[in-house]
Amino acid sequence: MQLEELEAGSTALVVGPRRERRSFCLRHLATAGRTAVAVLPSDPAGTVGEYSRLGGKAPLTLLQGEEPAGEPAEEPPGVHVVDVTADSLPAVGEATLGTLEADGPGDPADRLWLAGLSELLERASVQQVYRLLYILSKHVREVDGVGLYALDGSVEPKTARILCQPLDYEVTLAPESAPEIRTLAGLPDDG
Amino acid sequence: MTDEQEGSRVRVLIVEDERSLADLYGSWLAERYEVETAYDGESALAVYDETLDVVLLDRRLPGASGDRVLERIRDAGTDCRVAMVSAVTPDFDIYGMGFDDYLVKPVSREEVLDLVERLLRLNDYGEGLRRHFTLSSKLALLQEHKTEAELEDSEEYAALRAEMAELDRELTETVGEMSSADIGAVLRDA
Numbered sequence: 001m002q003l004e005e006l007e008a009g010s011t012a013l014v015v016g017p018r019r020e021r022r023s024f025c026l027r028h029l030a031t032a033g034r035t036a037v038a039v040l041p042s043d044p045a046g047t048v049g050e051y052s053r054l055g056g057k058a059p060l061t062l063l064q065g066e067e068p069a070g071e072p073a074e075e076p077p078g079v080h081v082v083d084v085t086a087d088s089l090p091a092v093g094e095a096t097l098g099t100l101e102a103d104g105p106g107d108p109a110d111r112l113w114l115a116g117l118s119e120l121l122e123r124a125s126v127q128q129v130y131r132l133l134y135i136l137s138k139h140v141r142e143v144d145g146v147g148l149y150a151l152d153g154s155v156e157p158k159t160a161r162i163l164c165q166p167l168d169y170e171v172t173l174a175p176e177s178a179p180e181i182r183t184l185a186g187l188p189d190d191g
Numbered sequence: 192m193t194d195e196q197e198g199s200r201v202r203v204l205i206v207e208d209e210r211s212l213a214d215l216y217g218s219w220l221a222e223r224y225e226v227e228t229a230y231d232g233e234s235a236l237a238v239y240d241e242t243l244d245v246v247l248l249d250r251r252l253p254g255a256s257g258d259r260v261l262e263r264i265r266d267a268g269t270d271c272r273v274a275m276v277s278a279v280t281p282d283f284d285i286y287g288m289g290f291d292d293y294l295v296k297p298v299s300r301e302e303v304l305d306l307v308e309r310l311l312r313l314n315d316y317g318e319g320l321r322r323h324f325t326l327s328s329k330l331a332l333l334q335e336h337k338t339e340a341e342l343e344d345s346e347e348y349a350a351l352r353a354e355m356a357e358l359d360r361e362l363t364e365t366v367g368e369m370s371s372a373d374i375g376a377v378l379r380d381a
Contacts, residue, residue: 094375101371127324131378134323138366161335165327165355 005031006169006181008110011137011147013164016173018042021150022050024173025113028146030056035109039063039096040086040116047115048079061099061109063092065116086116089124093132100139110145112136118152126159134166200225203307204246206235206260207276208253216247216276219300220307232260241269245310247303248290250277258288265289270317270380272310276303291376312365313373317380319362326355 006012006028014021022041029036030051036058041047044064051060059078065086075081082099085091100109114136121129133149140147149167151160164170164184172180203220204227207213217226227243229235232255239246239260246264250257261273274292281293291310294302330351333342342348369377 090375090378093378094371097374098371127321128378130324130327131320134320135366135374135377138363158331158335161331162324162327165330166323 006146006148006171008146009141009144010168011133011140011166012149012169012171012181013160013167014148014150014171014173015153015160016171017175018152020173020175021152022047022115024171024179025115025148025150026050026054026056028148029060029111029113030054031146032056032058032060032109032111034107035059035061036111037061037063037096037099037109037113039092039112039114040065040084040119041113042115044081048076052076058111063095063099086119087123089120089128089132092116092120093135096132096136097139100136100143108139108143108145110143112140112145112147114147114149117149118155121155121159126162130163130166133163137166201244201311202227202242204229204235204238204243206230206232206246206252206257207249208251209249216303219303223304224307232256235260236263239264239267239271241267241271243269243271244314245307246271246273247276247306248273250275250279261288261290270314272314272376274306274310276306289379309373312368313376316362316365316369316373317377319358319365320377323355323358323362326351326358330355 014024026047029038036051036056038047038060040063044062047062048060059080061080061082063082063084066083082095084095096112096114100112117129120132137147149163167184170182170184172182201224203224205213205216205220206229207216208230210230213228213230217228220226227238229238232252235248236255248257248260252260257275257277261275264271264273272291273289274294275290276294276296276298278296280295285293291313292306294306333348337345
C-alpha cells in the first residue's frame with residue numbers, strides 16, 4: 001500500500017533508519033491543526049528546527065529526558081518543553097497523556113510522535129510498553145488525531161508484531177524509497 | 192466496575208492506629224465490601240495476603256511505618272491497590288513510593304467510598320489490559336507461523352479476534368473515566 005500521509009484517526013508503528021523515521025514522523029507532526037507532541041526525540045533542537053522548516057504552524061510540545069543530546073538554547077515561540085523522567089515508563093505515560101489532554105476536552109493535541117519507543121523497550125517490559133501504546137492510541141483515535149510510534153531495527157520482530165496489534169498501520173521506511181505502509185488488522189471495532 | 196470481582200466479595204484492609212477512625216472507615220465500607228482492620232504496621236503485615244483487593248494505609252503507625260508496610264506489599268508483587276490515608280501532607284519523599292492514591296485527613300465518607308471505587312476500577316482496567324496483551328501475543332504468534340489464507344479459515348483465530356473486540360469495548364468504557372495519574376498506576380503494574 002502506498003500512501004503519502006496517514007489519515008486522521010489512525011495510529012502506526014514506524015520502522016526504519018533513524019533519519020527516515022524522523023523525517024516521516026516530523027512531516028506528519030507538521031500537519032497538526034491544534035497541537036503537535038513529540039515524546040523523547042533524540043535531538044530536541046533539531047526537532048524544533050525541522051518542524052518549523054516543514055511548515056509546522058501549530059504549537060509544538062516536546063517531552064524530553066533530563067539530559068537530551070541537543071537541548072534547545074531557549075524555547076522558541078510556540079514551543080513548549082516538558083522535562084520527563086525518561087527512565088520511568090509510567091512517568092512518560094502520565095506526562096504524555098497529560099500533555100495530550102492539556103488543552104482541555106474541546107481542544108486536545110492532534111499529532112503525537114513517540115520517538116523514544118526503542119529506548120522505552122530497553123527499560124520496561126513489552127507488556128508495559130504495549131499498555132502505553134494501547135492507551136495512547138485510544139486517545140488519539142478519540143480526538144481524530146494521528147499517533148506515530150517509532151521503532152529502530154534493534155527490536156525483535158516478535159516484539160514489533162505484538163506492539164502492532166492494537167494499531168492501524170505498520171510503516172516501513174528505507175533510504176530513497178517511498179514509505180511502505182501495511183494495513184494492520186487493528187482492533188476489530190475500529191473497522 | 193464491580194463490587195464483586197469474579198464472584199467473590201472485594202476485600203479491603205484498613206490500617207489506622209486511631210481505633211475510632213479505623214472503625215469509622217470500616218463502618219462506611221462494610222456495607223459494600225469485606226473489611227479487615229489493623230491498628231499497627233506489624234498487624235497489617237500479618238493480615239495481608241494476596242486475596243486483598245485494596246489497602247487504605249496510614250503513614251504514621253506504631254511498629255512498622257505505613258511507608259514500610261507499603262514497601263512490603265509492593266515487594267509481594269500482588270495486584271492489590273494501596274492508598275495512603277494520612278494526616279501527613281505529601282512532600283517530595285513521595286517520589287518513588289508505590290501507592291496508587293493519597294488522601295489527606297480528614298476525609299469524608301464519600302471520599303473514602305469514591306477512593307475504593309476508583310482503585311477497584313484501576314484493578315479492572317489493569318486486568319483487562321493484561322488479557323488484551325495476552326490475546327495480542329497469541330495473535331502475533333499465529334500471524335508469524337500461519338499464512339493469511341490459513342488465518343482467514345481458522346475459527347480459533349476468528350474467536351481470538353472476537354474476544355479482543357469484546358474486551359476492547361469493555362476497556363473503552365472504563366478508560367474515559369481515568370486520569371493521567373490513573374494511567375501511571377496501570378502502567379506501573381505490568
